[in-house]
Amino acid sequence: MNKGGTVKVFVPRDTTSRSLGADDVAKAIEGMAASRGNSITLVRNGSRGLYWLEPLIEVEVDGVRYAYGPIASSDVGGLFDANFLSAGDHPFGLGPTEHIPYLAEQDRLTFSRVGIIDPLSLDDYQAHGGYEGLAKAVELECDQIVEIVTESGLRGRGGAAFPTGIKWSTVLSAEGLQKYVTCNADEGDSGTFADRMIMESDPFVLIEGMTIAGIAVGATEGYVYLRTEYPLAIQIMNDAIGIAESAGLLGENVMDSGKTFHLEVREAAGAYICGEETSMLESLEGKRGVIRYRPPLPAIKGLFGAPTIVNNVITLASVPIILARGAKFYQNYGTGRSRGTLTVQLAGNVKRGGLVEIGFGKTLRELLEDFGGGSATGKPIRAVQAGGPLGAYVHPSQFDTPLDYEAFADVGAMIGHGGLVVFDETVDMGEQARFAMEFCAIESCGKCTPCRIGAVRGVEVIDRILGGVDEPGNLVLLRELCDTMVVGSLCALGGMAPFPVLSVMNHFPEDLRARGS
């Protein structure tokens, strides 16, 4: 028992833990504690991201947190019988949470508080290093902040991996009375949930990162463009913004610095293309999310024609620790030109799915085997789609590729937002190729023909191949069509949707055949 006889019990409240019954577990624990006369304080923390163990509950004993999982509400009686409030042994006991290898072997920088704190407790946030970055930033000149971000080597985590400091310095030097910071929280790639985890489990870190960005470039307004598919993240972000405003950490005179930064959440409406930055800006302006021609860059003429930062959630959430601990500290992680940490998301048919934040440089195989533990079904892994729906299907012969932007590009793959979707040997790669084209057809903004028409044709051609109609001729046609889309599309949706298709043609040709033949 802890001081005062009340024990802290943690039951996560993020989307995934709730999707597996965490709310029922929380209720059962409260009920059982009341009926047994145990005094507990129930904290609804975020998730640690060890998703195969969710709902993962923790109890704090003498300042150490012990984990149990996965727990169903029907296990709660047994946990009390086993004295879990004093960290007693139980078949689902996992020992001290921080010692679980999956977690212990990570480099949790951006995610340093995720799963540890109550997401909406500003006290918790500050007790764990929160707002140290902003406190540094308000003491610095704009160009000094930008310089630190540049020096850290941070590159955009939304997909394109563009150096963040360079983007910021463009916005800083652009002329404009009004400038904006926009956060791309559209997280449309299948197999990704790192943005959602930040927003649900540590929302203040995103708020702090955006505030630093605003102060760095002289922007007084910020928007978080947040996907409709994340209702809980929308709610938590809105609550957190309200709390930060009341505490003088948003609004006029942020942290008594004399600087102003207002922040607002804008809900998207279910269009994948609105994750592309110019389409996102159109959407924020209240229009159809149709791609804009470039130039001008959003950094020069972005939202409402003003200089605008567009950054991904993880990019912005990495800024506070860079300011707090220094550029060198962050830069020391990683390899080659990929500095810092990557938030890998292990998804799909994987035994130990979850979030792995780790310095760049580990191989794909290490992620899939050491962290992921192989497929969920126990069957051999046949393919991994890396970098979302526009990313290639990676063949097992390429699994020794290190996680590094350039090394991935060299094998025709991409890291993108860090999602790895695992498929076992039962996957039908012909169907996967077809889906890539189907998805492009559904999500095309319609501005250019290679994408709008090409994707529809792509589905038809694949259907003919799978249906046994002139297989050799249609395979040639499919490759030509892919080339046309790659070369002729205005943006990366049409320009990259052929990559998964081509990867199937190149590495899994045995599946692009007439069915039943």
Place this chain on the structure above:
Amino acid sequence: MILEIAERHASRPGPLLPLLHAIQDEMGFIPSRAVPIVAEVLNLSRAEVHGVISFYHLLRETPPGRQILYLCRAEACQAMGARDLERHAKEKLGVDFHETTSDGRYSLEPIYCLGNCACSPAIMIDDFVYGRVTPKRFDMLVKEI
């Protein structure tokens, strides 16, 4: 009511999307009679307003059933049986995507990733996400709710 919502949002920068969300939150969909009202208040053409509504997959122009059941069709869910789940759901509910069951209970909609990809396949019923949804679990959820 539509007019009141429209006027409430009119002064915000880029008001159209938040305004349409507010109407949908209130009414469950965006009725066609809203289009001229919104157009007038925001000083846009009706075609512009309608163009925006039709562009976004999650803005709806028809009333939904009592609950909306979103089924994730994206890759991480596919890897864990989403294609089978989709077939099962359609058969069980007796509807295709974008349709509502004859008793008015559920509207079935496709969705492309709920961020629950480590515990797939996933569905969302109204605002609540469920993970590892096997056909059996699907039947239980549909019965329970």
